[in-house]
Amino acid sequence: xxxxxxxxxxxxxxxxxxxxxxxxxxxxxxxxxxxxxxxxxxxxxxxxxxxxxxxxxxxxxxxxxxxxxxxxxxxxxxxxxxxxxxxxxxxxxxxxxxxxxxxxxxxxxxxxxxxxxxxxxxxxxxxxxxxxxxxxxxxxxxxxxxxxxxxxxxxxxxxxxxxxxxxxxxxxxxxxxxxxxxxxxxxxxxxxxxxxxxxxxxxxxxxxxxxxxxxxxxxxxxxxxxxxxxxxxxxxxxxxxxxxxxxxxxxxxxxxxxxxxxxxxxxxxxxxxxxxxxxxxxxxxxxxxxxxxxxxxxxxxxxxxxxxxxxxxxxxxxxxxxxxxxxxx
Numbered sequence: 001x002x003x004x005x006x007x008x009x010x011x012x013x014x015x016x017x018x019x020x021x022x023x024x025x026x027x028x029x030x031x032x033x034x035x036x037x038x039x040x041x042x043x044x045x046x047x048x049x050x051x052x053x054x055x056x057x058x059x060x061x062x063x064x065x066x067x068x069x070x071x072x073x074x075x076x077x078x079x080x081x082x083x084x085x086x087x088x089x090x091x092x093x094x095x096x097x098x099x100x101x102x103x104x105x106x107x108x109x110x111x112x113x114x115x116x117x118x119x120x121x122x123x124x125x126x127x128x129x130x131x132x133x134x135x136x137x138x139x140x141x142x143x144x145x146x147x148x149x150x151x152x153x154x155x156x157x158x159x160x161x162x163x164x165x166x167x168x169x170x171x172x173x174x175x176x177x178x179x180x181x182x183x184x185x186x187x188x189x190x191x192x193x194x195x196x197x198x199x200x201x202x203x204x205x206x207x208x209x210x211x212x213x214x215x216x217x218x219x220x221x222x223x224x225x226x227x228x229x230x231x232x233x234x235x236x237x238x239x240x241x242x243x244x245x246x247x248x249x250x251x252x253x254x255x256x257x258x259x260x261x262x263x264x265x266x267x268x269x270x271x272x273x274x275x276x277x278x279x280x281x282x283x284x285x286x287x288x289x290x291x292x293x294x295x296x297x298x299x300x301x302x303x304x305x306x307x308x309x310x311x312x313x314x315x316x317x318x319x320x321x322x323x324x325x326x327x328x329x
Contacts, residue, residue, distance in 0.1 A: 010285035065114030092116030137169035296328020
């Protein structure tokens with residue numbers, strides 16, 4: 001595939017980038033005292049066709065999820081290869097597979113994520129070891145889970161650890177489908193730092209290091225530096241982060257670890273990921289441009305869900321603002 005094959009979609013998303021909302025938009029949105037003013041501000045954006053009356057603000061989660069699915073399909077129709085969109089669909093498919101597993105194993109009915117393509121029959125095939133719809137790490141994680149289930153050791157927690165590891169392993173696989181140093185670099189950054197977040201939370205929760213090692217640190221995640229994090233107290237993390245996991249780590253990230261504060265850590269990681277994603281704007285054409293746009297759009301849709309749903313529910317402005325993800329522009 002030639003770079004010129006990406007000219008059309010790169011040109012399209014260059015225009016769409018101009019419609020992305022900036023950080024000050026969300027700050028103004030949550031400053032309003034009434035939902036009428038929220039609706040008025042939204043009427044100045046492309047979301048005016050979604051939120052045509054105040055009552056629809058209560059359905060923000062569902063309506064914005066539908067918009068995200070439509071946006072993925074819209075970009076996919078212009079792409080010469082589905083690899084860019086597959087990276088974003090992967091997250092939803094793994095999330096929905098977790099929903100399927102928790103229903104199958106524990107009888108729980110949970111809400112599905114938007115943006116995926118896999119359905120019930122696909123998940124049943126994956127559980128039965130049939131077909132090749134999904135990346136190999138998901139099949140591997142399924143076998144590991146089935147082994148635990150046969151020994152009566154499966155739990156919702158083991159489902160989450162195994163499938164989160166499968167997602168990160170699969171992310172590297174998906175990024176490898178298109179020839180882009182930028183995409184490979186961002187995938188590697190996400191893999192390493194999402195592992196940092198997961199291990200950080202495990203240590204705070206007092207989880208057993210040996211168990212986490214078996215459930216999570218396998219495949220691409222079986223790395224010396226990740227094992228070191230798991231075996232080292234948080235007080236010694238700064239040196240490891242600076243030297244190996246996150247060169248040039250921000251004071252925000254290091255302070256969050258020292259606090260320790262999981263919310264601040266997530267904010268610092270999201271900021272670092274977005275700074276990396278913004279580099280896509282420097283590419284005139286290629287898979288990088290639509291990848292960066294979708295990365296930014298996903299953050300925008302999430303921020304709108306947080307803002308609108310939070311204001312409908314009467315959540316304090318400061319709490320809503322804490323949950324915002326950095327914007328692309």
